[in-house]
Amino acid sequence: MSAAAIPENDGSGAFEVTHRLVLSIAIPMTLGFLTTPLLGLTDTAVAGRLGSANALAGLAVGAVLFDLLLGSFNFLRASTTGLVAQAYGRGDRSEEQAVYWRSLTIALCVGLVISLLSPLLLSAGLFLMAPSPEVAEVTSTYFTIRVLSAPMALANYTLLGFVLGRGQGMTGLLLPAIINGINIALSIGLGLGLGWGVAGIAWGTFAGETVGTLAGLLIVVSRFERAHRPARAEIFARERMRALFSLNRDIMIRTFVLIGSFAIMTRIGSSMGPLVLAANAVLMNIFLVAGYYLDGLANAAEQLVGRALGANFRPAFDRAVKLTVIWSFGLGAATTMLLLLFGTDVIALLTTTESVRVEAAKYLPWAALTAISGALAFQMDGVFIGATWSSAMRNMMMAAFVGYIAALALFVPLLGNHGLWLSLNLFLAFRGIFFALRLPALAGRQFSGAGRS
Numbered sequence: 001m002s003a004a005a006i007p008e009n010d011g012s013g014a015f016e017v018t019h020r021l022v023l024s025i026a027i028p029m030t031l032g033f034l035t036t037p038l039l040g041l042t043d044t045a046v047a048g049r050l051g052s053a054n055a056l057a058g059l060a061v062g063a064v065l066f067d068l069l070l071g072s073f074n075f076l077r078a079s080t081t082g083l084v085a086q087a088y089g090r091g092d093r094s095e096e097q098a099v100y101w102r103s104l105t106i107a108l109c110v111g112l113v114i115s116l117l118s119p120l121l122l123s124a125g126l127f128l129m130a131p132s133p134e135v136a137e138v139t140s141t142y143f144t145i146r147v148l149s150a151p152m153a154l155a156n157y158t159l160l161g162f163v164l165g166r167g168q169g170m171t172g173l174l175l176p177a178i179i180n181g182i183n184i185a186l187s188i189g190l191g192l193g194l195g196w197g198v199a200g201i202a203w204g205t206f207a208g209e210t211v212g213t214l215a216g217l218l219i220v221v222s223r224f225e226r227a228h229r230p231a232r233a234e235i236f237a238r239e240r241m242r243a244l245f246s247l248n249r250d251i252m253i254r255t256f257v258l259i260g261s262f263a264i265m266t267r268i269g270s271s272m273g274p275l276v277l278a279a280n281a282v283l284m285n286i287f288l289v290a291g292y293y294l295d296g297l298a299n300a301a302e303q304l305v306g307r308a309l310g311a312n313f314r315p316a317f318d319r320a321v322k323l324t325v326i327w328s329f330g331l332g333a334a335t336t337m338l339l340l341l342f343g344t345d346v347i348a349l350l351t352t353t354e355s356v357r358v359e360a361a362k363y364l365p366w367a368a369l370t371a372i373s374g375a376l377a378f379q380m381d382g383v384f385i386g387a388t389w390s391s392a393m394r395n396m397m398m399a400a401f402v403g404y405i406a407a408l409a410l411f412v413p414l415l416g417n418h419g420l421w422l423s424l425n426l427f428l429a430f431r432g433i434f435f436a437l438r439l440p441a442l443a444g445r446q447f448s449g450a451g452r453s
Contacts, residue, residue, distance in 0.1 A: 017319035028173035030296030058138020075251035077157040084165025089310025093228035111151025145202035159216035183208030250390030279359035283367040294378035301382030332375035339368035366421030376432025400430035
C-alpha cells in the first residue's frame with residue numbers, strides 16, 4: 001500500500017506526513033510556548049509597579065534560580081514525547097500509558113525532593129548570585145512559596161510530553177494556556193490587587209501549576225482505555241525503568257551543555273562592561289523569542305519521527321525530516337528578515353536607555369542571524385529526541401560545544417563582542433550540521449529491513 005493511501009490520522013502503522021499534519025502540531029505548540037514570555041513580562045511589570053527596585057531585582061534573581069533548577073529537568077518532557085510517539089506509532093496503547101505513569105512517578109518524586117531540599121537550594125542559589133541583603137530577602141520570599149509547586153511543575157512536563165507524543169497539538173496549546181493564564185491573572189490580582197507583592201506573584205505561579213496539573217490529569221487519564229491499562233509490574237519493569245533513566249541522563253547532559261554555553265556567553269559579555277552586558281541581554285531576548293517558533297517545529301519533528309519509528313515506516317520518517325527542515329529554514333529566514341527590518345523597534349520596546357539601544361543595534365544582525373543558524377539545530381534536536389537517539393545527541397552536542405569554545409578562543413580576542421555573537425551562531429550551526437551528518441547512518445541502522453512502500 002502506498003503512503004498516499006494511508007489516512008494521516010490513523011494512529012498506528014503506515015501514515016502520510018503532510019504539510020498540514022506538521023503545522024497542526026507546530027502552530028498550537030508555538031502559540032502555547034509564546035504564553036511563557038508573556039508571563040515573564042507580566043511578572044516583571046507587576047514587580048515593577050511595587051515601587052521598589054529591590055522587589056524587581058529579587059524577583060529577577062528568583063526567576064533565574066527557577067529557570068536553572070526546573071529547566072534542568074526538561075528532559076522529562078522530551079523523553080516522554082519520544083517514547084510515547086514510538087508506542088503510538090506501533091499501536092501499543094498499553095505502553096503509551098505505562099510510559100506516562102513511569103515518567104509521572106519520576107517527576108513527582110523529583111519534585112518532592114526539590115521541595116524538601118529547598119532551604120539548601122535557596123542558600124546555594126543566593127551564594128552563587130550574591131544579591132544584596134534586601135534583594136535576598138525578596139528572593140527568599142518568592143523562592144520559598146514557588147518551590148512548593150515543583151512537583152506540579154515537573155508533572156506538567158510529563159503531561160505535555162504525553163500529549164505531544166500523541167500529536168495532540170490543541171491539547172498541547174491548552175495546557176500552557178491554562179497554567180500561564182491563571183498565573184498571569186493571579187499575579188496581577190494577588191500581587192497588585194490585594195497588595196501581596198512578590199509573594200502574590202509566587203502564589204499565582206503555584207496556583208497556575210497546580211490547576212494545570214489537575215486539568216492535565218483529567219484530560220489525559222479520562223482518555224485512557226481500561227482495556228489497555230498496564231499492570232504495575234509492567235509500568236515499573238526494571239529494564240524499562242533503566243532505559244528511561246538512560247535516556248533522561250543523556251538528554252540532561254545535553255541540556256546542561258546548552259545552559260552552560262549561554263552562561264559562558266553571559267560571563268564573557270560581562271567582562272566587556274555593563275553596557276555590552278545590557279545590550280546582549282536585550283538581544284538574547286530576541287534570540288529566545290525566535291527560538292519559540294523553531295521549538296514548535298522541533299515538537300512536530302519529535303512526534304512524527306517517533307511515530308514513524310514506532311510504525312517502522314521509513315517513508316514517513318524521511319518525509320517528516322524533509323518537511324520540518326523546509327519549514328524550519330523558511331520560518332528562520334522570515335524571522336531574520338523581519339528582525340533586520342524592525343529589530344531596532346523591538347530593541348526600543350525592550351529598553352528605554354538610549355546608550356543600550358545604540359549598543360544593541362550594533363550587534364542586531366548577529367542576533368537576527370541566529371534564526372537561520374539555529375534552524376537546523378532546533379529541527380535536528382526534535383528528530384533525535386523523537387527517535388530517542390540520546391547517546392548520539394549527547395555526543396554531537398559535546399562536539400558542537402568543543403567547536404564553540406574554540407570559536408570563542410579565536411574570535412573574541414580578535415572581534416570583541418562581534419566575535420562573541422559569531423561564536424554563538426557557529427555553535428548553533430555546528431549542532432545542526434553534526435546532527436545531520438550522523439542522521440543517515442542512524443536511520444539506515446534503525447530501518448534496516450523495514451518496508452519502503
